[in-house]
Amino acid sequence: xxxxxxxxxxxxxxxxxxxxxxxxxxxxxxxxxxxxxxxxxxxxxxxxxxxxxxxxxxxxxxxxxxxxxxxxxxxxxxxxxxxxxxxxxxxxxxxxxxxxxxxxxxxxxxxxxxxxxxxxxxxxxxxxxxxxxxxxxxxxxxxxxxxxxxxxxxxxxxxxxxxxxxxxxxxxxxxxxxxxxxxxxxxxxxxxxxxxxx
Amino acid sequence: xxxxxxxxxxxxxxxxxxxxxxxxxxxxxxxxxxxxxxxxxxxxxxxxxxxxxxxxxxxxxxxxxxxxxxxxxxxxxxxxxxxxxxxxxxxxxxxxxxxxxxxxxxxxxxxxxxxxxxxxxxxxxxxxxxxxxxxxxxxxxxxxxxxxxxxxxxxxxxxxxxxxxxxxxxxxxxxxxxxxxxxxxxxxxxxxxxxxxxxxxxxxxxxxxxxxxxxxxxxxx
Numbered sequence: 001x002x003x004x005x006x007x008x009x010x011x012x013x014x015x016x017x018x019x020x021x022x023x024x025x026x027x028x029x030x031x032x033x034x035x036x037x038x039x040x041x042x043x044x045x046x047x048x049x050x051x052x053x054x055x056x057x058x059x060x061x062x063x064x065x066x067x068x069x070x071x072x073x074x075x076x077x078x079x080x081x082x083x084x085x086x087x088x089x090x091x092x093x094x095x096x097x098x099x100x101x102x103x104x105x106x107x108x109x110x111x112x113x114x115x116x117x118x119x120x121x122x123x124x125x126x127x128x129x130x131x132x133x134x135x136x137x138x139x140x141x142x143x144x145x146x147x148x149x150x151x152x153x154x155x156x157x158x159x160x161x162x163x164x165x166x167x168x169x170x171x172x173x174x175x176x177x178x179x180x181x182x183x184x185x186x187x188x189x190x191x192x193x194x195x196x197x198x
Numbered sequence: 199x200x201x202x203x204x205x206x207x208x209x210x211x212x213x214x215x216x217x218x219x220x221x222x223x224x225x226x227x228x229x230x231x232x233x234x235x236x237x238x239x240x241x242x243x244x245x246x247x248x249x250x251x252x253x254x255x256x257x258x259x260x261x262x263x264x265x266x267x268x269x270x271x272x273x274x275x276x277x278x279x280x281x282x283x284x285x286x287x288x289x290x291x292x293x294x295x296x297x298x299x300x301x302x303x304x305x306x307x308x309x310x311x312x313x314x315x316x317x318x319x320x321x322x323x324x325x326x327x328x329x330x331x332x333x334x335x336x337x338x339x340x341x342x343x344x345x346x347x348x349x350x351x352x353x354x355x356x357x358x359x360x361x362x363x364x365x366x367x368x369x370x371x372x373x374x375x376x377x378x379x380x381x382x383x384x385x386x387x388x389x390x391x392x393x394x395x396x397x398x399x400x401x402x403x404x405x406x407x408x409x410x411x412x413x414x415x416x417x418x419x
Contacts, residue, residue, distance in 0.1 A: 009298070010298040010299045010365070011361060011365055013299070014299075014361070014364070014365055014368070015361070018339070018346070020345065020346050055298075055299040058299060058372055059299070059368055062340075062368050062371045062372050062375070063339070063340040063368075064309075065311065065312065065317075065321055065371075065375070066227075066321065066325070066336060066337070066340040066341070066371065067340045067341050068309065068312045069312060069318055069321045069322070070223040070224075070226060070227045070337065070340075070341055071223050071341075072312060072318070073223065073226055074219045074220070074222045074223035074226065075219065077219070077222060077232070077236075081236065082218050082219070082222075085218070085236060085239065085240050086211065086214055086215075086218075088240060089214065089240055089243050089244055089247075090207065090211075092244050093207065093210070093244070093247050
């Protein structure tokens with residue numbers, strides 16, 4: 001006496017026939033499948049249900065027919081077609097490269113990802129550096145165009161000309177010095193000796 | 199394999215000669231068109247050669263090759279889709295979840311059945327009528343013996359989806375073939391019974407031991 005079956009229980013038969021017993025989704029609430037139990041359930045069904053046995057046999061038979069049919073289809077293709085295929089393949093195969101350049105190319109091919117990642121990272125750092133740099137140049141640091149502006153110390157530019165030097169209550173001395181660093185003018189003031197209250 | 203990886207073309211040609219028909223059978227099973235299958239196999243070998251240095255030898259060369267063939271075949275189907283793909287079978291599974299396998303098998307010997315043009319024509323027709331996903335799973339399983347897990351990886355879907363596709367692909371194949379057996383031509387009856395028309399042993403029966411009715415059509419390579 002065969003028992004009623006549905007697709008779900010026949011799915012278990014299929015797993016059994018395919019040697020995959022135990023993997024039926026939803027078989028256990030927690031997803032853990034006891035393979036031995038599942039196999040035992042199917043084996044018990046096969047033992048008492050002749051329809052189940054025929055279904056397993058039918059699964060295998062369909063498999064044999066499909067496999068046999070496709071293999072016979074492949075066997076029916078003439079050798080000449082595959083020979084022509086090989087010639088086309090052979091024409092398109094890349095020649096094995098030799099030499100330094102070929103080795104470099106192969107190295108690049110192999111590590112292309114790393115190289116590209118490194119290049120992109122370096123580019124990003126450079127871009128950030130450009131974006132984040134100060135918009136006005138530091139006056140203390142000569143820029144590229146600083147050479148066009150003469151910023152030498154005053155002493156190096158010209159000798160100071162002193163028209164008059166009024167030193168009430170004292171005396172003064174002007175000393176001009178010339179050396180390899182340029183011209184220096186020293187003004188020396190000396191107050192007159194005075195005593196308060198006298 | 200190592201010779202091919204070092205650039206030895208003769209070694210690669212040896213690999214081609216060893217596996218081209220098997221690769222073709224897989225491609226043909228999926229794309230269902232001879233010239234398209236030839237294109238897929240050709241592209242697969244070119245691609246395999248291009249990336250030989252990435253083959254690490256953890257699996258056999260053919261295991262690696264069939265993944266390339268399978269990917270290219272599925273890509274080919276997507277690019278050259280001749281009819282709008284409708285996953286009728288999967289939809290029906292959701293709405294008709296109680297449709298079980300038929301408790302019947304073909305009479306006679308599957309190996310002998312494959313000699314019959316009607317049966318092979320019906321297998322072709324049934325494969326054509328399967329959805330691309332169902333057919334791909336069926337071919338991977340029956341031709342290559344892939345596990346559910348491997349097929350799930352190859353098709354980027356869950357193991358449950360693979361089981362559903364395989365179940366319905368098989369059931370639909372079974373229905374198609376039984377339709378033919380239920381209304382056989384005289385020629386088909388002769389082919390299936392070996393000329394012993396009326397021999398009760400070769401008529402389909404539900405309660406016969408399965409092992410007596412499923413001789414291997416062909417040993418797996």
